[in-house]
Amino acid sequence: MSEAPMLEVQDLVIRYRGRGLFAARPKPAVNGASFRLAKGETLGIVGESGSGKTSLLRAILRLLPVESGSVQLDGQDWLTLKRDALRRARQKLGVVSQNPFLSLSPRLTIAEILAEPLLAQGQRSGPDMQKKIAGLLSDCGLPADFLQRRARELSGGQAQRVAIARALALEPGLMIFDEPTSALDVSVQAQILNLLADLKESRGLSMLFVTHNLKVVAHISDSLLVMRRGDVIEYGRTEEIVRAPAQEYTRELLSFGRGTEHPVIHKTALPT
């Protein structure tokens, strides 16, 4: 029997409420999305503003109720989990968002930021924890002397590396990236994409990567899912979609990827 996928979403429908008592029922924000993410693979979810990407992510994170459909996370029926079971199971998810400065406490040292999730999980501070924290930082391409710096002293790229290190602290099975490079310069974007490619290889990470920029995500995704106005309009292996997109809309996203040139993927040099 083949291994259970890390994430399997089937016919997911998400609909916000209409405004006012007699408001017409709005069209679903996500209209029957289905996809499968195998362990160790990356799925890029792409679409322009309003296509439903954030709603889909928020539903997967259980921050938004769904109207119908199912989500299996590592073989577990994710949408029916209750309180304590959900809290425990959430450790399977690591989340990195667009702006690391909103999620990193400016006054804490990087060592304190990386220790937070471990302490919250009940691990004891001490030499083992220090070793683990130093390892996380180094895996994310920052030198050990950064441990004593504070988040407010970091560049955007460095802060995003710390946010990624913190999300990895509890060794989640699935990493979720919500526009992780869109606030960064193109050269720094490429470095962060290199880092994700390295981490995927060294840690066998499964990743969901949400972005409006198809060119960015095509470089690191095994599969792509293209959304438009709530519908999944294209889904398949990246090389096939890039070679022969079935939809005109996907072709447009490929040729006019907003805001970037082709980011150069190379082995990471000095972190920026």
Ligand SMILES: Nc1ncnc2c1ncn2[C@@H]1O[C@H](COP(=O)(O)OP(=O)(O)OP(=O)(O)O)[C@@H](O)[C@H]1O
């Ligand atoms: N809280 C809300 N209440 C009502 N409608 C909402 C709400 N949040 C989003 N929507 C609607 O749901 C649809 C999908 O929005 P969503 O934010 O999921 O798209 P997106 O692809 O993530 O866009 P962006 O890239 O701008 O974040 C849009 O039509 C949006 O107006």
